[in-house]
Amino acid sequence: MPELPEYLQDLNPEQLAAVRHEGGNLLILAGAGSGKTRVITTKIAWLVRERGVAPESVLAVTFTNKAAREMRDRASAIDPECARAYLRTFHSFGAWFLRRNAAAAGLDPNFTIYDDDDSTTLLHGTAPDLTRAECGRLASRIARAKDYGLAPDAPDLEARFPDRNFRRLYAGYEKRLRETGNVDFGDLILLPARVLRDDEAIRNRFHQRFRVILVDEYQDSNVAQFELLKVLAGGGAYVCVVGDDDQSIYRFRGAEVRNILEFPEVFPGTEIVRLERNYRSFQSILDVAGAVVARNEGRLGKTLKAVKAGGPKAKLALLADQDEEAAYASRVAEARASRTGRWSDTAVLYRTNAQSLAFEHLFNKRGIPYRIVGSVRFYEREEVKDALAYLAVLSNPRDEVNFRRVVNKPSRGVGDTSVQAILEAAYASDGDLLSASRGAGPLLKTAKSRSGLSAFVSLVDGLRGLLDAPGEGRPLSGLVERTVKDSGLAEYHRDQDEIAGTQRAANLDELVNAAADFELSPAGLAEFLETIELDRRLSDQEESLEAVTLITMHNTKGLEFPVVVVTGLEQGLFPRDDDEGEDLEEQRRLFYVAATRAKEELHLCSCRSRLLRGRRADFLPSRFIHEIPPGLYETLGGRLPAPAPEGPWKPGLPVYHDDHGSGYVIQVKAGPPDSGPLVFVKFETGRVLQFFPKFTRKLEALK
């Protein structure tokens, strides 16, 4: 038997089989920490080196930019040729496709990408009688519809979105969005799939271009992405997907585990390889994670076995409130850092971004360096979005959302009435808001609005001139700087900073710096805006920072840390009280993901009370804690309170309340002494209220 090339020698038999598989299609079921990234990157290298596959014909799709970068780095470390393979997120692949085929998709080639907030604004423009909050909820349902591949004219739209008006509002939004020439996130998947289906020439070109398609984190792909994959692979490409049904945590965003289950049917000749050896965690950690996820009914089921047997038991810390929780986390991080000298060994995980606050406060106080992943993003700050909005209008003058945002910011006396008149004029012609603004003088009622608008027009024209001036190799930062200055944003925020003690002007400077790597040209500008929209990190340095990581559980996908502190394990927070069925199972998977990030130490924290939206609320430990066999962890800080007290009041019990109507009990807690149990009821109205049955006659148990 010939000796294996060096880069294949350390693979276990299953990994090797996955790497060397060819012919039909391949589904890799890869448990947490089983080396799936290694398998994918090695497979790319193997195809290029051993099978003569051109790297350009390999497309590898991931879900996050971080994962895409890591994959590129690791593949090119094996073979530099691999750097020419096409590694991207689904969304950036879609954007790349649409820039090159803008006309076929009915878009402006310099389109910008609307985020959720922009979509809400656009929708608000088409449905002014709804509140902004309602538009926000509606916008997220439209986004969901797109995740499912449902256009406004889809026959089965009502099946999933029964709301009477939904189709009409969705159609109105879509029409307006097409008029702007821009796209939202969902379009980055939907439109490429549509173009490929409808245009034979483009389809053939892409079928010839990509002969191998790899998809990472396949369990979190949605229906639209599955459709895109199918049409991309339709020319006989080799398809290999990697996923873990136990780590599917984006169902709320339209992810479909069925994509895994049905893969072998849709892609005939599929072989399945299972990777069940875990190289990351001690067995003691896998036992805890596995105990919770094992309660789920809808799973393929697999047994993950740790290469590192044994290991210290997980610690369960029962704490008074979020301040004690932060103190506990800081002790864990300090103990670790004093042993290894590395703050970066420790990560603190939480369910919602708002929970980071207590940790930030205390870490600041104790001088513990930390970095927050996600949360309040730089590019979502108001001043930064304003500056970007000017640039977006330069890039695409039909961009209604960003035009609205900046035409009167800082205020120039151009109010709602004037904006409405300009929009109507624009939509009556070609939709170009800048040319509509130039001719809008007679439409405006006051002298102030006329002079304000003309100031805006000459501002934008000046910037446009800079953008269109010929000249190679100048950096885009010059344009961004001029934009920030000439618009008056810089001055406005400098003044505000003095009053409020903020540092918004500095953020604007930062934005100017970020543009230094891009070229001053319309294409360079579009690229800059796209990079920001799809990859919202400020810089690379934050990843290598020597600091404790504060991060949501969702954001930890694909990461690992020697020490992991999972916080907020309280019933009502994680899982939420209204989680049941599939929602509850998704939360168990989220717990599984969180716990399996830990290599050496796993800490679980549960607070008895916590500040929530400005109010103090009492909690019992999460049901997930009760789902772990007590022998698998060590309890610190007191006794585990018993689960909800027994009695006539039990979760699930139907009830009737004189004032609130019918509902059912979702939770029962021990109340203060002599007050009897505290009962949480969810009513048909959707409200959740709590009662002491001992003190009220209005609440009645049915049946």
Add this chain to the structure above:
DNA sequence: GTCGCTTCCTTTTTT
């Protein structure tokens, strides 16, 4: 049209 005050309502989770 703008500014500032009051009230109400909220949020999981993210490309």
Add this chain to the structure above:
DNA sequence: AGGAAGCGAC
């Protein structure tokens, strides 16, 4: 707690 909508005064 903090932000957004709604309202009244300039």
